[in-house]
Amino acid sequence: MHSPSPQRHRPLAPAPSPAVPTEFAMAFTSTPRGARLARLFVSHCLNAWGHPYDGRVNETLTLITAELCANAVTHGRVPGRDFHVRLAAEREGERLRLEVSDTRAERRPVLVSPAETDTESGRGLLLVTALADDWGVTDRRGGPGKTVWASLRAGRPLVG
Template identity: 50%
Template sequence: MSDVNRETTQAAVPALHFTLLLSATRRGARLARLLTERQLADWGVASEAAEHVVAELASNAVLHGRVPGRDFRLTLRLDAVGVLRIEVTDARGDRLPHTHDPVGDYAESGRGLLLVAAYADRWGVVDGPGPGCKTVWAELAPERGTA
């Protein structure tokens, strides 16, 4: 098989996709982590790092992105080369996460996104997909995204 055919075959492999709305509660955040664990196991790419990232992003959506009566969305995408993209969308587009450590040395909380940065190869935040919403995302390369 030529290199061209091999590349075409690899590109034709579809990405795996999972998305779900969850209640913006502590229970919803716990469920996000549990469902991530199970979905990744079903895909054959168990990842403790991904579970930690989802736990942090879901917790932030509940604590800082909650609007009464609105859910948050968890999306997982595994592309053909094994990059796992995690997205958590909440209803508070006006409250953007800090991209630096905003707390002092002795604070007991406020360092969750430092954990996301440590586990992820890239992460960020984008507006939308609708008005008033934001999506915080993280990508984990195959060697970091899987166990």
């Protein structure tokens, strides 16, 4: 009897994984509805990147998005102009950066002190300050206006 010759197995190459996007950017109407849609899109994107809806990263960045978009609609609105949202994964997904841009350059956000509780606005930025690892304001790239950004440590890389 002839014993079969041993087959040589070559290791299989891993199946190519679809590229996980590392950026989400979209324009929204400068209305309360636009602000709600931006918040929902950011939350959905984070979920797709492996940060579940009920997880710390998704809940935190969604709340920051809600505050910054509400500010863009309330204080940065120019009739007929949209606001823009950009969410980017940096450092291989370890850090997430949210940017909300509007066309009102002269209306920069002002952080009020917690003692000024009777002020009409500014308390949302106290929340952003408490939740984000860092935040700030820059001139808007490529146009008039400003960009308010916040960054957050994600705690783990992107998952497709």
